[in-house]
Amino acid sequence: MKDPIITVLVATMNERPEWLKKSLDSHLANHIDKQIIVSTFLQDKNISLLRQYENRNQIEINYCDHVKHSKFGYSPCGVYFQINSALHLIRGKWFYYFSSNDYVSETKMKDELNMLNETSAKVCYSAFNVFGEQDYKQKQRTFRSEYSYPAHIRGNYVSDASLVNVEMLRKYLPYRSDLYGNLAHWDLWLRIFEGEGNVFCYNSKPAFYYRQNFDSMHNKRKSAIEKQEQIKKYLKNLLQYNNRNKIT
16 A cells, blocks of 8 residues: 555544534545544544544544553543554544634645755644634734744744654654653644754744634643743753743
């Protein structure tokens, strides 16, 4: 079997079916050789919907129920447990993950692969738009055109739907949710920068559509300042970096 160019991984559990379908369909609409893995549990209310996609050979389903939790040392609950349990299935040269209520533009994969090839970068992160309950655009979020470690510390970067070189990524996996919980993606990004340097490029055209629904846990997450304090607590090299670069 020929390996795909991109592997896309989604962790889901009891998502609203209309949002899950919109999310999967948006990735399938990208006309490029890809592998889509959905990591879930047998008790997911959307199993029948997911199996329809699986029967059409559009996705692969990874069931987390049989995974020994001690294998990863993480709680069996949470998105990063589901992501970590499916990482061994990745066959693509490039990889990204996304939430099951978010979606992407039809040219995201092609546009960002072109950027990566042109710049020789190993990570391409996307500008994104935030949507509410009824697909109403609330605001557009944009970031700096170049990677900045100080801006990263302030919470100015996300890894959801960011396209990453798999060969490099494997050196930094799994996501360390046992230490960082919901900040595991942030920890991964910081470790990549510390180990690889500035290997990031930026797609300024919003290609990632992030849904902030009213009942979402996003509304209960820590503020940027609280996140910064938590990261400082865990990352031993942060204080040394700040001292070297006189970051306040």
